[in-house]
Amino acid sequence: MNKEGITVCPYCGEPMIYTFAFSGSEYYCLICGYDCGLFGGKIVEATKELKYKKKLYEKIFTVVNKDLIPVGAYNPKCKKCKDMKETHLEHATEKELLKDKIAREFLKNISIGVKEDE
Secondary structure, three states: OOOOEEEEOOOOOOEOEEEEEEOOEEEEOOOOOOEEOOOOOEEEEOOHHHHHHHHHHHHHHHHHHOOOOOOOOOOOOOOOOOOOOOOHHHHOOHHHHHHHHHHHHHHHHHOOOOOOOO
8 A cells, every 4th residue: 555655854853845936946855944845855654743844834835925026926916917028026015025135034033043063
């Protein structure tokens, strides 16, 4: 019987969340701040505890993600983005840029950070 797998951070072992909020990184670790591409995480057996943590981290990230402006992304609700001649970041309002800055600082501050020597 195949066991279900879950992607965890190779540094702290916490479940990683799937996101396109960071350039070149599909996965992000909310706990230590490590981000990586599709193949950068470690796949382990999906225990009940890891599944619960992943759901919790996804809920937290969903709230923060509403204010992030991904590099290279277009906002489907924005009239200026419809022609796709420039990304949303290129014409974001001061308020949007401030929210993005605060959201990124929040993510940075809640994580314990990946040590340089690891």
